[in-house]
Amino acid sequence: MNDYWSMLFVFVLATFIGLGVIRRVSRLLYTPLMSLTNAISAIAVVGSLAVAGADHPTSIRILGAVALFASMTNIVSGFLITYRMLRMFKKQ
Amino acid sequence: MTQAIAQFAAIAATALFIFALNWMSDPKTARRGVYAGVLGMAVAVLATWVQPEIVHHGWVLAAIAAGFVVGVPLSRVPLTAVPQRTALSHAFGGLAAGLVGAAEFSLWLREGPGQFTTFRTSALVVEVILGFLTFTGSLMAAGKLQEVRWIPQRPVTYPGQNFVNLGVLGAAVVLGVLLVLHPTAPSARTVFPVIMGLATLFGVLLIIPIGGADMPTVISILNAYAGLSAVAMGFVLDNRLLVTAGALDGSSGLILSIIMCRAMNRSFTNVLFGAFGTVQKTKVIAEQKEWKQESIEGAAQLLEQARLVVIIPGYGMAVAQAQHKVRELYDQLTKRGVEVRFAIHPVAGRMPGHMNVLLAEANIPYSALVEMEEINPEMPQCDVALVIGANDVVNPAARTVEGSPIYGMPIIDADKAKTVLAIKRSKNPGFAGIDNALYVQDNTWMLFGDAKAVIGDLVKQFSSGGLH
Numbered sequence: 031m032n033d034y035w036s037m038l039f040v041f042v043l044a045t046f047i048g049l050g051v052i053r054r055v056s057r058l059l060y061t062p063l064m065s066l067t068n069a070i071s072a073i074a075v076v077g078s079l080a081v082a083g084a085d086h087p088t089s090i091r092i093l094g095a096v097a098l099f100a101s102m103t104n105i106v107s108g109f110l111i112t113y114r115m116l117r118m119f120k121k122q
Numbered sequence: 123m124t125q126a127i128a129q130f131a132a133i134a135a136t137a138l139f140i141f142a143l144n145w146m147s148d149p150k151t152a153r154r155g156v157y158a159g160v161l162g163m164a165v166a167v168l169a170t171w172v173q174p175e176i177v178h179h180g181w182v183l184a185a186i187a188a189g190f191v192v193g194v195p196l197s198r199v200p201l202t203a204v205p206q207r208t209a210l211s212h213a214f215g216g217l218a219a220g221l222v223g224a225a226e227f228s229l230w231l232r233e234g235p236g237q238f239t240t241f242r243t244s245a246l247v248v249e250v251i252l253g254f255l256t257f258t259g260s261l262m263a264a265g266k267l268q269e270v271r272w273i274p275q276r277p278v279t280y281p282g283q284n285f286v287n288l289g290v291l292g293a294a295v296v297l298g299v300l301l302v303l304h305p306t307a308p309s310a311r312t313v314f315p316v317i318m319g320l321a322t323l324f325g326v327l328l329i330i331p332i333g334g335a336d337m338p339t340v341i342s343i344l345n346a347y348a349g350l351s352a353v354a355m356g357f358v359l360d361n362r363l364l365v366t367a368g369a370l371d372g373s374s375g376l377i378l379s380i381i382m383c384r385a386m387n388r389s390f391t392n393v394l395f396g397a398f399g400t401v402q403k404t405k406v407i408a409e410q411k412e413w414k415q416e417s418i419e420g421a422a423q424l425l426e427q428a429r430l431v432v433i434i435p436g437y438g439m440a441v442a443q444a445q446h447k448v449r450e451l452y453d454q455l456t457k458r459g460v461e462v463r464f465a466i467h468p469v470a471g472r473m474p475g476h477m478n479v480l481l482a483e484a485n486i487p488y489s490a491l492v493e494m495e496e497i498n499p500e501m502p503q504c505d506v507a508l509v510i511g512a513n514d515v516v517n518p519a520a521r522t523v524e525g526s527p528i529y530g531m532p533i534i535d536a537d538k539a540k541t542v543l544a545i546k547r548s549k550n551p552g553f554a555g556i557d558n559a560l561y562v563q564d565n566t567w568m569l570f571g572d573a574k575a576v577i578g579d580l581v582k583q584f585s586s587g588g589l590h
Contacts, residue, residue, distance in 0.1 A: 063475070
């Protein structure tokens with residue numbers, strides 16, 4: 031629980047990796063990039079699932095279930111639309 | 123055992139997400155990126171689901187099923203509606219973070235004061251503020267992009283607006299600090315919902331003064347916020363995977379915001395707090411010249427005789443859904459040996475990369491799409507620059523008229539082409555309300571009308587054999 035320094039450490043390193051990787055993304059693909067990162071940041075699904083599925087009072091589980099629904103919507107629509115857009119990019 | 127599964131899954135998912143983004147560096151490998159992302163997400167979800175504390179499987183299944191029911195149709199929207207879909211998904215991301223934050227707060231209240239460490243409480247405050255402001259801010263942005271009737275499209279400004287906005291955000295932050303200092307005070311139960319409310323309100327206020335031309339930047343900023351709210355959730359839940367994936371999303375939003383700001387020669391603060399609408403009363407171009415209108419036949423002839431044609435698309439092409447007709451024109455011209463290239467300004471359209479996706483949808487090969495910096499040195503050799511529904515991104519005032527709201531913004535040098543053909547819906551000035559000297563240049567010819575109709579007529583000229 032007092033491990034917050036290592037959490038911040040992970041955050042800083044992940045941000046640097048993110049900056050390095052994103053900087054190289056093709057400019058053609060900025061729109062699909064945004065829908066892909068959208069889907070990836072719907073990793074909030076993990077937190078939502080833990081709140082919705084654990085043995086908590088109903089009111090809290092309702093909050094978790096709505097959050098789970100919202101994250102899942104982003105995952106499904108994010109990956110599908112990214113794929114749909116990427117299929118359109120043809121060289122010739 | 124299940125703990126080890128969760129930890130291993132977190133590492134695997136993080137690696138897969140990094141690969142996913144890495145493969146986006148080239149359209150050839152990009153689809154692989156989606157597979158990696160899906161796999162990473164599946165691993166993460168399953169590893170969480172098998173944990174022993176998850177007992178209400180019916181709830182989980184129902185929420186996931188509902189996500190599919192809404193998510194699948196949302197992925198099938200027409201590509202012109204992709205900006206609002208993106209804004210909507212930022213809203214969902216913010217909502218999820220905000221709601222989980224609220225749930226955690228109530229749980230901690232039950233479990234006792236030991237839960238409220240300074241670090242976790244601070245992270246919780248950041249999570250709910252970012253989450254709820256992203257939620258309403260993105261909803262407003264999506265509404266503006268979708269042109270929902272009761273949300274004003276034009277920037278709405280009033281005196282003291284920045285004061286009000288910063289006051290609301292400031293109040294939320296001050297209450298947040300109080301909550302961190304005294305998490306177990308009886309007032310915490312009331313302070314927390316107030317923070318949520320203020321963040322929700324701030325999201326709305328933040329987007330009210332923002333107009334269409336700023337949308338690419340604003341969507342990118344909201345993207346970064348959605349990522350950061352996931353990071354904060356990771357801190358709250360002590361979950362590294364949330365931190366890494368959120369950081370990847372946050373850095374992507376940050377880079378896109380910087381690129382968009384640079385492409386408009388504006389700063390972050392200027393976009394968020396200096397509404398475009400307020401500065402535009404100034405500057406009328408000294409001499410009011412007349413437009414010269416060109417006939418479809420004349421324009422078709424100009425195009426046919428050209429060696430190099432550069433097409434400059436803007437939001438007008440998206441609005442008119444003209445991309446498929448543009449493809450037909452591209453085919454007709456290349457068939458006749460004319461070299462056709464598309465010059466893409468970074469902020470053309472309503473979100474980063476908007477024009478590229480629309481042109482790709484119309485099957486235009488991406489090798490014909492050229493960035494602004496690459497095409498500009500070639501513009502003097504360009505025989506015809508065909509401007510389709512673009513305005514500010516080709517306005518020479520950005521180079522010459524000091525005091526113009528777009529002064530200093532990098533533009534596509536359409537005015538340096540030998541001839542300019544500009545398709546424009548009406549004779550009104552563009553979004554920013556600024557006169558465009560390009561349209562009255564000696565070598566510019568206007569084609570007034572809906573982009574789709576005008577280009578359709580041009581194509582007809584070519585295919586009907588009127589030209590050969």
